[in-house]
Amino acid sequence: MRMNYYSASPDGLKAMLELQNHVHKAAEAGELGDGLLALVYTRVSQINGCAYCIDMHTKDARKAGETEQRLYALSAWRETPFYSPRERAALAWAEANTLIAGNGIDDALFEATREHFSAKGLADLTLAICTINAWNRLSISFAAQAGSYQPK
Template sequence: MKARIDFRNAAPDVFKAMRDLEAGVRRSALEHSLLELVKVRVSQINGCGYCLDMHIKEALAAGETGQRLYLLSAWREAPFYSPRERAALSWAEAVTLVSTNELPDELYAEVREQFDEKATMELTLAIIAINGWNRLVKACRTEVGSYVPAAVA
């Protein structure tokens, strides 16, 4: 597919705001591995090839196993995810699909068992950020496949 628009140059101030949100997520106390799992799962739901390519490469470069990434779309059936990761993935799915699903109190309670108030907000903002990136790069048809992780570059 041909790219539609280069959002970095077309709206640099707005792009900077997105980058600032992402920088805040990276500065959070949440584990890098957890953030990458959440970003991959949300990108799977949204069908975002660019973000899948990016975050799978980032996760692998940071030491994530292929097995956990291959099975991420079926994480409820796989024994490879911790209770903390499971709570984050459940929350990520619910927040991503908020237009068609509720955010039940039981799920929030499950999240709060694993994350304090600050971490819950950081996780929620990380989910909001990757949903925004997914929508931005899909709308602009950003080229898929060329991303090189910083650890490799």
Template sequence: MKQRINYQKAAPGAFQAMLGLEKYVRQSGLEPALLELVKTRVSQINGCAYCLDMHTQDARAAGETEQRLYLLAAWRETGLYSERERAALAWAEAVTQLAGHGVPDAVYDEVRSQFEEKALVDLTLAIVAINGWNRLAVPFGVQAGSYRPRGEHASGARH
């Protein structure tokens, strides 16, 4: 598929608003490694090749292991993830897949045992943001393969 619309150019104000949410999430105090795992898992669910490429590269650049990235889609089947990561991944999946069943109390209880209120709101905003990016990249055909990790202070479309 070729890129259908360059949403950054078509709606620069909306793009800047999305970047503002990303900036908030990055400065929220949540662990960068945890955020990359969540962004990668949500992008797997949504089938967003561009975001998968971006967030697996960013995770590797930040020291994430290949094994944990390879097994992320089956995180429940391995002991490679901490209790906090497991709670965040379960929350990310539930928030991403709301249709028809909402978020089960057991998932909420698990994530609340690992995250204080503000941190849980921040985690949820990170999930909202990556779902938004996925929903821009997939329908508009943003092409995977061109992303290269940059430093945290670089400008551009890093999300």
């Protein structure tokens, strides 16, 4: 690792962790679920090329009961029958929010995603996407070492 960003900015990381905790509490409450979050976190990390986060979230996904087949196919989720309509909506929303520069979010995608999530669920899903994008940027910027994470 180039630098320990936790010790360099403890207050900043405390704020990040508070948002992360909110997202996980929302997931535990039911609408998002840890399995869906693991898929979203992994897909966003694939898009961003964050090896540390891909390693982390695939390990967490396996621990949550995710199959190898679905994890291997995640980067090509549109071409497989392995994901539910709700998971597809979340993955499309995650990709659009991660690749938002110059693309925006169109009304059709919003409406299609909203069919599967309540207002709170969609807000929390979007916060989860924001959070993993931020963690990806921290991990890539400071060269977090892939392979060191172990699920709790």
